[in-house]
Amino acid sequence: MSVAAPSLSSGGFRITASLLAVSDAVAAILLAADLLVVCVSVLLRFLFNAPVEWADDVARGLMVGSSFFGAASALARAENLGVAFFIDMLPSDVRRVVDSIGALLVTIISAYVAFNAIHMGWLTTGQTSGSGLPLEWTFYPMGGGALFMTVFALEIFLGRPVRDMIAGILATGLIVAFYLGWDFLAPDTVPSSGTLMLIGFFITLFGGLPIGFALALAALIFIWVEGTLPCVIFAQQMARGIDNFVLLAIPFFILVGYLMEANGMSVRLIELLQRAVGRMRGGLNVVMVMSMVLFSGISGSKMADVAAVGSVLIPAARRSKQNPGGAVALLAASAVMAEAIPPCINLIILGFVANLSIGGLFVAGLLPAGLMALALIVLSIILGKRPEPADEAEPRPPVSGLWSGALASFGLIFMIFFGFKSGFATATEISAFAVVYALVVGAIVFRELSFKTAAHSFVQSATRSGLVLFIVAAAQSLAFVLTLQQVPHAVGDLMLALSGSHGVWLFMLLSIVVLIVMGSVLEGAAALIIFGPLLMPVAVKLGIDPLHFGVVLVVAMGIGLFAPPLGLGLYGACLIGNVPIEQTVKPIMGYLGLLLLCLLVIAFVPAISTALPRAFGY
Template sequence: MELAVAGRVARPGTRSLLLATDWLAAAMLAADLAVVIGSVIARSLFNAPVEWADDVARGLMVGSSFFGAASALARGENPGVAFFVEKLPDGARRVADSAGAVLVTVIAAYAAWNALKLGWLTTGQTTGSGLPLEWTFYPMGAGAACMAVFAGEIVLRRPAREIASGLALVVVAACAYLAWDALSPATVPEPRTLMLVGFVVTLMGGLPIGFALALAALIYIWVEGSLPGVIFAQQMARGIDNFVLLAIPFFILVGYLMEANGMSVRLIELLQRLVGRMRGGLNVVMVTSMVLFSGISGSKMADVAAVGSVLVPAARRSKQNPGQAVALLAASAVMAETIPPCINLIILGFVANLSIGGLFMAGLLPAGLMAAALIAVSILFGTKAAEAAEVIPAGEVGRMWTGAVVSLGLIAMIFIGFKSGFATATEISAFAALYAVVVGAAVFRELSFAAAWRCFVFAANRSGLVLFIVAAAQSLAFVLTLQQVPHMVAEAMVTLSHSTGVWMFMLLSIAILIVMGSVLEGAAALIIFGPLLLPVAAQLGVAPLHFGVVLVIAMGIGLFAPPLGLGLYGACLIGDVPIERTIKPILGYLALLFACLLLIAFVPGVSLWLPHAFGY
């Protein structure tokens, strides 16, 4: 929809507001980083725990997430499913776009009003450390209000006729329900049916995923009638008001800092020096680079951007098919879904109450298996050595080794930190960001203050996008729980498994996550289905760490599967390749990865050997 691509804020007032939201989101992220690092240092070196640090860090994250999401909305960066709406005739598409823009404005304004109201209602209440509770809700409400202003500006930018048609569509749909309820209340579908219909229709209509999830929850609240609106705001805040989730913006920040300070380029250059001359060497470099970058930044699209921006142009220079290169890039991103510190593993650990360290260990061997398969195929069907050698840069070897060693030190810090127990995943991610800043400024001398600040702005926007989807999914998960949907799903799956065997449950779970991963953003699919399926798996005797890894890989396959996979579209944009040129090669790579997934799913030792060896 046009809302998802309207990249510029046209009016001077909203341009100023965008600058303000950028600065607020980045400043809150920087303050969060300082609070977490300071808290760890005070606790570990001076034995003086800072009791208020967790509460302040969580409150700053909620505010930063909503201001960052507002900036992302203004720039048109919200992910949505454009496949279906683009097939509509031009007139119908414009009406759908206008209706979607109106709905985004309504949802953002409703969230803002109720978040501010919740702040007022909680005045005088305190957190566990004694800080005012309303400090969490007022920044959230202000960020959502900015989001509503940006959404309204996008509506007003459209021609008056399109605004009227979009508004009319929304009003007619609402009036049709009210008339049906007034004339024949006994025949009105139950709330969960209306939720499902609303979610599917708006998602296919191109509404950004986070807003489609929020609208589904709001449909239940509005139709059911007994829940106050502040419950919606409360659940959205609750969805991201958790110290564990701070690892997401910090690891995303690490990815941007690595790109800005030259760590990414140095690692790729070294890999090209080491294996670029072998048969299929450039493809081997691509897979290996994704292994390394996923172990550093944790952000999938940051990894794809860092590797693809260097190696896809290199593939063009060596006269390789760029569509093939982008397909391998996307497949490598699927492979890297379970390499620590992947954000989706952190999210799954949070929503399903699993050990994040255990998930990190459980994901290593499965990722190694898939990486080995991709490397083997790359060598078997790769280009000749002479062609690959043409793209090897003539950089200074000493400089590349220095950069690589310093970059690999970041990976060592992450894994040693987890195993030693010195810090949590969130605290390690904060020190990883500090390490990237120090390395860029002091060692490489390539990270200026302005460049570092831009990294904070980009990271706040990107993490705001992710965490807004998490918040919206939590509001939907809450109303699904009220309707006992998880209980019904569990009963149905257990009954099916008793009659057909656990293998059928495993296959069904894989199919659900592949399909939902292709339709939803990865985090949303895991937030909705992880808590539904993991308790069933535990009842059936499937180890939670093993099953969690299977879910994350299945979601990754869906995320990069044509024709709907949002990740594949992102990889094509980064590689500047039409998606049509990637479909044939990506299907071959995904088939290989699916075969690996089946092996991982039905041989639990692949994912459980390392966690058991390390005591998880």
């Protein structure tokens, strides 16, 4: 059920191409407005002791709108993540029908979100938030973005051959008719709504339906089959999933990553690292690990980091006659390590859903990340070869010019950590000022950031964060349904019973296995949103430090995210490096084995995660 978009440049799709331009513009403008609101409110509070009471409500509403318009743009460009491993093995005729079913389901889900979001806006007309702002300001932009999403999804479906469209409609209709007939003839034998929800989720997930839509459909199956919940509860829960000021750090940190790439900071920093250690044994691989360490301390998006580092170093690996599959594998393994380096988006999401200190999680991840980075560097030196003499015919920039990029990068890292420690601002507010810093450095210091490239960075970050936050919103709707079914309580009792009879070590091992498996099947954010709130209360009851356990969960999820054959992060790294996944399987398994050993050390030596938080007062 993968969804591939037809070309928007062809004549038949000019109207949709215009709508895509509008969607991009609206998402980027709302994100820019959000940035302005956050920065102005912080400055007024800090300089004049005049907090703006409505700033948080406005910022959250703008984020919801920007997220759904960004998700619509991502759908139009077929950037949604899905598990394609299984459907790739199907015969071509069957694959086309499955794809048509997926495109039809995406259209139905998008339309359902749009209708109920607009209906929810109408129902809340006249109601106000705590600061006095109208509640419908959240739901109408969400509905507008979902309407654009519906149009793009419908175009994708209609862009398929007529025969495939008819087959998709008939197949979907037969499935629905089969259920209705079964429920009419033998209602006592029909599986429960919860069972049907899980069956629908796994079938559509392994059928290639984008992860956000598979999560949303699972919640909708429960609502439709149960028949007792109002339909607007679905839109309400999706909005609630991302209507939080903390999550605004996600689009801002993603924006920082894109601006760094656009303003030349990324290239300068990587080139300086190559000059410093690139000539040693395994030097290029050491540069790759160190680059991921530094970039992850600036940008919260791991795929943005992979793109920035991989776009420079994978071609360099090819020029030095290294195996590009091995280089991509190390790049992916470095991204796993970087999951523990602040300001990682998944640390922010886990802190939000598990009600943990985000600053505490950031500090707790530093030493575990350092351990994994050191292990990868040592392995790179042991297995690496001394590079051949480089071709000096290609002009190289002077070292003095490279230091400016390095200093600017370290300045950004210092600002992020100083902001947390000083208490000057929250994670979201710091991320906003990090964006301003990247804009100023690119436009004034380096003079490489034009208005056009900055605008393009805003569009890219709105689209990428829309992808992430749509998954977060859909996962919240599913988490709400799971809570209604008391699944968290059942899981907690089971894990406590197992740990009570076998010890805390078994709970820790089971948690690692669950997050690795689900991190491989799901996108990382979805796995943490569903399983973080389930496992964290059990860990606290067993006496495990929540910050320590949070780092273990995030790293385990990262291993799953980049593990073959399902890991979506590995597919992304292979796309960036232009390498078939088959070439990366053998080397990535070695790197992931090393990281798993590091994770077990981190899990069973809590001081690695808790020493710094205690020293900093978390």
